[in-house]
Amino acid sequence: DGVDCDVRKGETLGVVGESGCGKSTTARLLMSLIEPGAGEVLFDGRTVGSRELPLRDYRRQVQMVFQDSYSSLNPRLPIEASVAFGPRVHGLGAAAANARARELLARVGLEPGRFAARYPHELSGGQRQRVNIARALALEPRLVILDEAVSALDKSVEAQVLNLLLDLKQEFGLTYLFIAHDLSVVEHISDRVAVMYVGSIVELAPSDALYLNPLHPYTEALLSAVPKP
Numbered sequence: 001d002g003v004d005c006d007v008r009k010g011e012t013l014g015v016v017g018e019s020g021c022g023k024s025t026t027a028r029l030l031m032s033l034i035e036p037g038a039g040e041v042l043f044d045g046r047t048v049g050s051r052e053l054p055l056r057d058y059r060r061q062v063q064m065v066f067q068d069s070y071s072s073l074n075p076r077l078p079i080e081a082s083v084a085f086g087p088r089v090h091g092l093g094a095a096a097a098n099a100r101a102r103e104l105l106a107r108v109g110l111e112p113g114r115f116a117a118r119y120p121h122e123l124s125g126g127q128r129q130r131v132n133i134a135r136a137l138a139l140e141p142r143l144v145i146l147d148e149a150v151s152a153l154d155k156s157v158e159a160q161v162l163n164l165l166l167d168l169k170q171e172f173g174l175t176y177l178f179i180a181h182d183l184s185v186v187e188h189i190s191d192r193v194a195v196m197y198v199g200s201i202v203e204l205a206p207s208d209a210l211y212l213n214p215l216h217p218y219t220e221a222l223l224s225a226v227p228k229p
Helices: 023-030 055-061 079-089 094-107 125-137 155-172 183-189 207-212 217-224
Strands: 012-016 062-065 143-147 175-179 192-197 200-206
Touching: 012 023, 012 183, 023 143, 023 175, 055 062, 062 125, 079 094, 079 125, 094 125, 125 155, 155 183, 175 183, 183 207, 192 207, 192 217, 200 207, 200 217
Parallel strands: 012 175, 012 192, 062 143, 143 175
Antiparallel strands: 192 200
């Protein structure tokens, strides 16, 4: 209620807040996985789900990486098939879709000769999340929503995946909406940061300004809770 913001082309907008404040619900609303009770979602100035921007066209341009890397993959599909699935649904031939899947698996650091035929249970958490990132990129989207995409990973793997995300953003000209609990990660990756509290955005500012001079009491409380080594 009151989630009013914009995501600018080419930026990374971080979204932070405590569990239950509405971050993942906002992501699902943006993906049209749930319907808003009021208000609207605009993409390039067009209303999502309207005749001018049908969901099929919208979802080709906007993809999501979910928090749970295992449950968001089909356990019965090899990872090559999982990555190729989206392009095939959107009309790409089987051979071309598989070629794109192998190319993207290589790009996220999973050598296709070793990994393409493996199933999700045969991969580590970090490897599965790389598969999810490759799958999100398979439709060549412009906006990628990352919902706690690194929160389940240990710190060394988290750093590798974050650096991969930064590289992919430059290479493919992506825009990110990056949802996370970890404020230091958000500071590292974000251009602007939105702070959510009880279902609303209470502060939205450039990353540097927010961390140096938080204006909302809740933002101050969040930053005061960051562990200082």
